Amino acid sequence: MNRFFDIPSDLQHSWLGLIGLHLREALLPVLAGLVAALPLAQLCVRFRWLYPPVLGLTTVLYAIPSLAFFVVLIDYTGQTELTVMIPLAVYSLVVLVPAIVDGVRSVPPETLAAATAMGFGPLRRYAQVQLPIAVPAIIAGLRVATVSSISLVSVGMLIGNQGALGNLLHDANIYHRPELAVNSVVTTAALAVLADGALVLLRLLLTPWMPRGTGGRRPKDAQARPDAAVPAPEDADR
């Protein structure tokens, strides 16, 4: 285990450098997915007929295996980081759109009516009422998207060593150094858990009105509030 952090020089990165690379390759797509998902979800909320076809399309896109997605893109973007990041952004988008739509729809109509009565325009109502109330659902979607994205970056190793921490797996294989594979798995899993925890923390900060923790919650409270924090049903790791 004393060579645990001794990264082979062909990767041209230190352990921390690989972590930075991994986070960039995993988190930028999630951000891009979120930026694209917000307007798309708003369209689905506004035009109800749009939602079923969008939902069907997202289910189909989500089923496409990551490796197949990567290699099809090689023809257009080469064996680069971008080839890994585009599919991850699509998967994030696909997880986030239903999460946001459900979150925004869970806003009680009385609340909307109250906001309108207070003179809120549609834009202000969206930004100051609907979006904050949808935060728990959006964060739940972000958690699934982020964790699966961090796990999937490793597959990028197969298309010309674009997998950040996943590249350690190949080196473990060719140099017969199992500790590098252990390092890759443990570090990736730890990053995923930490990112998940950070998002939970973010939710607590953004929604000070929600009951904290699960132990002290009274059943009356739990029933009175529509629980928007139920995570997206699809499990997102492949």
Next chain:
Amino acid sequence: MNVLHFVNAFFSDGAHWQGYDGIPTRLAEHIRYSLLALVLAAAIGLPVGLLTGHYGRGGNTLALIATAGRALPSFGLLVLMFILLGFGMVPVMIPLVVLAVPPILVTTYEAVRSVDPSPVDAARGMGMGESRILFHVELPVALPLILGGLRSAAIQIVSTATIAAYVSLGGLGRYIIDGLYQRDYEKVAGGAALVAVLALATLAVFWAVARAAVSPGVRRGG
């Protein structure tokens, strides 16, 4: 010269349709691995999920398992098992099953928990035993959600089995991995198309099963 061109070239080459590296053989291999992993994962996940859901115990443990299952990098686990255990089916099956159990387990638990309690109470009042309540009342109502969990597990298995070609497993992933090493993009694109079609076929199968197995009353209500 785009991807469709390469895919077309791959499928129109007669050599790709026969022998140990032919499309029928690889497809059968892929389906066999995936089915085996799904059956094993369901054999573990379904009973535990049904029981914990029925008695309402262990929700926190299951949430932990769900998070852990999602955080584990599937590809890393695959390569690690291969390095530690060597060639063979066992090192590939372990990660496939480990990754497929959490979605099945947790969805089944959630599905049984979310069954409306009033019919369950009514069944108990009519003198039904616990096992009859579970199989005749809770299971039919929870079936759509349970099938959803099985579906996401199956899709995950199909795509992870593709990556498993890197650790010498057969199946459709062979075309992608071998094609990348041989700089044969025709093979890569053809393999990717086959894998995508198989994943979509999996979706279609689960859709058909849900249509056939879910009772019409539940479908109308849900």
